[in-house]
Amino acid sequence: MPWNEPGRSSGGGKDPWKGGNGEQPPDLDEVFSNVQQRLKKILGGGDGGKDGKKSGSGGSGSSPSNAGILVVVAVIVAGWVLWNSIHIIDESERGVVLRFGEYTRTLSPGLNLTLPRPIEEVTNVNVARVRSIEGASRMLTGDENLIDLAYAVQYRVNQPEQFLFNVAVPEESLAQAADSAIREVVGTNNMDYILEIGRGQIALDTQVLLEEILTRYNPGIEITSFNLQEVRPPNQVRAAFDDVVRAREDQIRFANEAQAYANQVIPEARGQAARVLEEAEGYRESIIAKASGEADRFSEIYAAYAQAPEVTRERLYLETLETVFGRSAKILMDVADQNSMFYLPLDRMMGAEGRSAGTAPPPPMLTPSEPSRATGTDPRARTGREGR
Numbered sequence: 001m002p003w004n005e006p007g008r009s010s011g012g013g014k015d016p017w018k019g020g021n022g023e024q025p026p027d028l029d030e031v032f033s034n035v036q037q038r039l040k041k042i043l044g045g046g047d048g049g050k051d052g053k054k055s056g057s058g059g060s061g062s063s064p065s066n067a068g069i070l071v072v073v074a075v076i077v078a079g080w081v082l083w084n085s086i087h088i089i090d091e092s093e094r095g096v097v098l099r100f101g102e103y104t105r106t107l108s109p110g111l112n113l114t115l116p117r118p119i120e121e122v123t124n125v126n127v128a129r130v131r132s133i134e135g136a137s138r139m140l141t142g143d144e145n146l147i148d149l150a151y152a153v154q155y156r157v158n159q160p161e162q163f164l165f166n167v168a169v170p171e172e173s174l175a176q177a178a179d180s181a182i183r184e185v186v187g188t189n190n191m192d193y194i195l196e197i198g199r200g201q202i203a204l205d206t207q208v209l210l211e212e213i214l215t216r217y218n219p220g221i222e223i224t225s226f227n228l229q230e231v232r233p234p235n236q237v238r239a240a241f242d243d244v245v246r247a248r249e250d251q252i253r254f255a256n257e258a259q260a261y262a263n264q265v266i267p268e269a270r271g272q273a274a275r276v277l278e279e280a281e282g283y284r285e286s287i288i289a290k291a292s293g294e295a296d297r298f299s300e301i302y303a304a305y306a307q308a309p310e311v312t313r314e315r316l317y318l319e320t321l322e323t324v325f326g327r328s329a330k331i332l333m334d335v336a337d338q339n340s341m342f343y344l345p346l347d348r349m350m351g352a353e354g355r356s357a358g359t360a361p362p363p364p365m366l367t368p369s370e371p372s373r374a375t376g377t378d379p380r381a382r383t384g385r386e387g388r
Contacts, residue, residue, distance in 0.1 A: 084116035085115065094160045095112060097114055097122055098123070099115070106161060130154055131156060133152070136230075141186055142190050147194060147234075149231055150228070151206075151228050154227075164220075170220070181209040182202075196245075202228060207226035210223055
């Protein structure tokens with residue numbers, strides 16, 4: 001059923017903007033006026049003074065309202081002061097205190113008290129975390145070759161106040177100092193040394209130089225390590241450098257193989273030389289001993305010969321004949337009273353002598369006209385020996 005049905009009187013309509021008995025709703029100005037009066041009562045300002053009696057009653061009630069407001073304000077101020085004055089510093093951090101923008105002190109880990117802002121402000125700096133920056137660049141070596149390097153610097157903050165105030169941008173300053181240090185070190189070394197065996201030493205020298213540079217600015221930074229991540233020639237000449245590296249590796253391998261062969265052959269040669277020297281020393285000793293023995297024997301024979309020359313000569317003669325005829329196959333016959341010819345088996349004699357002495361000449365043919373040389377017992381021959 002509609003609110004204002006036609007055909008009905010205005011008083012009996014159901015208009016939502018009017019009351020049940022036909023009254024108008026309160027005005028907005030009146031609502032705001034009532035709210036304002038209530039606020040004035042709370043703040044102790046009265047009701048605007050419609051009559052003196054009401055105003056007097058409002059003034060007599062302003063004292064409790066002011067006390068409540070002061071308590072609330074005091075609580076708020078106390079909470080704000082405590083919130084800005086108590087600071088809990090973590091173990092890995094340090095608190096840098098600024099008083100009106102000027103550094104005053106550094107707070108240690110734990111519970112610390114400061115003046116509230118804006119009198120003092122605290123900035124926490126992490127001193128335990130290891131930070132890192134990376135860089136890569138193409139550089140010129142000492143032998144005027146280009147080389148590409150990638151490096152990483154790890155550091156941490158050891159002086160928070162210096163880290164915050166001595167240098168405007170500490171990380172950027174560290175990156176520029178690291179680039180300058182690596183360029184200086186690379187520029188004093190050859191490319192072969194940097195690519196092959198000098199990477200570790202290059203990193204150490206760069207770290208030392210970087211620390212020296214940082215001491216001039218005092219950025220409050222401690223370098224923990226400097227690492228070369230990549231060291232390589234430019235892409236345009238990398239193939240040629242790879243060939244050179246392989247050739248050097250082959251050279252080292254061949255040198256190692258040659259050294260191993262030398263280590264094997266030289267001891268054997270030295271052993272053989274030592275053996276030959278020992279054999280020569282033994283031969284020398286034996287010859288000397290033999291010569292000494294022969295000399296001693298000759299001296300003894302000479303002493304015996306001096307005592308009995310004839311007997312000694314006869315004995316020497318017989319011993320010599322025994323030695324000579326004992327090594328050859330000869331036949332001795334006494335043909336002093338016969339004129340017959342004898343047949344000698346030269347083939348068997350030659351075979352026996354050939355087996356014993358190699359190429360010995362055949363024995364002479366003996367004839368009856370040579371009895372003295374055949375028998376060796378001719379009295380004239382002995383007389384001849386004795387004559388000697």
